[in-house]
Amino acid sequence: MATGDDNALPEITESYDVIVVGAGAAGVGVAIAIQHTGIKNFLLVDRESVGASFASWPDETRFITPSFPSNSIGMLDLNSIAIGVSPAFSMRIEHPTGKEFATHLQSLADYFELPVKDKTDIIAIEKHEEVFHLKTNSETLIAKNIVWAAGEYQYPTQGGFIGSELCIHTSSVERYGEMDGDDFLIIGGYESGIDAAYHLARNGNNVQVLDANCPWSEESSDPSIALSTFSFERMLDDKFKSNVELYAETRVKSVTLEGNTYHVTTEDDTIFETKTQPLLATGFDGSHKFVSHLFEERPDGFPSLTEQDESTIVPGMFLCGPSVRHDGHIFCFIFKFRQRFAIVAQAIASSFKLPTEEFIEAYKGWGMYLDDLSCCGQECLSC
Ligand SMILES: Cc1cc2nc3c(=O)[nH]c(=O)nc-3n(C[C@H](O)[C@H](O)[C@H](O)COP(=O)(O)OP(=O)(O)OC[C@H]3O[C@@H](n4cnc5c(N)ncnc54)[C@H](O)[C@@H]3O)c2cc1C
Numbered sequence: 190m191a192t193g194d195d196n197a198l199p200e201i202t203e204s205y206d207v208i209v210v211g212a213g214a215a216g217v218g219v220a221i222a223i224q225h226t227g228i229k230n231f232l233l234v235d236r237e238s239v240g241a242s243f244a245s246w247p248d249e250t251r252f253i254t255p256s257f258p259s260n261s262i263g264m265l266d267l268n269s270i271a272i273g274v275s276p277a278f279s280m281r282i283e284h285p286t287g288k289e290f291a292t293h294l295q296s297l298a299d300y301f302e303l304p305v306k307d308k309t310d311i312i313a314i315e316k317h318e319e320v321f322h323l324k325t326n327s328e329t330l331i332a333k334n335i336v337w338a339a340g341e342y343q344y345p346t347q348g349g350f351i352g353s354e355l356c357i358h359t360s361s362v363e364r365y366g367e368m369d370g371d372d373f374l375i376i377g378g379y380e381s382g383i384d385a386a387y388h389l390a391r392n393g394n395n396v397q398v399l400d401a402n403c404p405w406s407e408e409s410s411d412p413s414i415a416l417s418t419f420s421f422e423r424m425l426d427d428k429f430k431s432n433v434e435l436y437a438e439t440r441v442k443s444v445t446l447e448g449n450t451y452h453v454t455t456e457d458d459t460i461f462e463t464k465t466q467p468l469l470a471t472g473f474d475g476s477h478k479f480v481s482h483l484f485e486e487r488p489d490g491f492p493s494l495t496e497q498d499e500s501t502i503v504p505g506m507f508l509c510g511p512s513v514r515h516d517g518h519i520f521c522f523i524f525k526f527r528q529r530f531a532i533v534a535q536a537i538a539s540s541f542k543l544p545t546e547e548f549i550e551a552y553k554g555w556g557m558y559l560d561d562l563s564c565c566g567q568e569c570l571s572c
Pocket of ligand 1: 212215216234235237239241243246250254311312338341342380384476510521522524
């Protein structure tokens, strides 16, 4: 991120109590919680539009977590981002596609009349005299607090090996059904890799999946670590079983293009050949790297946060979404990170001396307020 100098600041246009950056699942969800506390002078900005990351998923990719209309007994739909809301009920779909979920997020932004400012790419953030300056190419927005909710999807990992630029990341695929070729090689065998393999195999292609570890036999019950039930079920599909070869403990060292053949070389010098561009399913760096100057870094590279998900070094700078980490707890699914929206909203509302007791009661009642992390862990058959 550019540090810039004051002479270069674009015109200051507007000033807010809170600006939420990113109108994805986290940004829309935390904006609704902020609105529920009674804060009025806030803004939700997005470089594209509400739900832009979901809208750019490959057409065939679906949610792995199921939606079910369980709200009537106080169990919030797993894919809901707001109290009382159920994507299952409103969409009648159990595993929505990214595009369907983007439409759902837009309908929530409309329903709650959130103050959304789209086509607003934040290219730099600085703090001057207790307020944040958020720069775009054309203006500078001012805020007392920022909630960074810019997600991970638009910040993919390129793989970290020689020749990775010859590959195509799964986040750049528009539709697996339209990919040319009949033999595919996927680097990375966690959710995105298995998703890609499933669709390509169903279309009659042969697929090889290489992973440095062995995600499909991971013993953990935490879906942030092990494959989801949805993916395990897909792996039982006849076409998956006949067309997909899984290679565990197979770390890629380099990719080269010789003539019209890609050579994928692993650390033990095995060479896999493919005529089609290898697919990278190597995950995401995450947008928190973009604001790393505003957070202390944990040893694992994720931002260090207070118990309110605020920066430990820059007061007023909050983080929401899948990059939130506390000790060993990973908040990378909606049903996990949504439980921190109210914590952030409460912290900001309290700084403006707004009462939050009723708000907290409501969020606790819906299982949307997780402040005691000692209860979190893995499912355990013997407990
Ligand atoms: C293939 C796949 C399947 C998944 N399946 C599930 C699932 O079944 N269940 C589940 O819970 N999770 C699932 N996830 C994870 C889930 O999609 C993410 O955790 C979720 O999208 C995170 O939401 P977010 O709001 O943090 O980020 P995003 O949805 O990426 O939203 C971030 C927003 O910020 C905007 N933005 C980014 N940078 C800037 C900037 N500098 N200035 C302004 N705006 C900016 C973007 O345009 C975007 O709209 C899946 C992820 C993938 C990749």
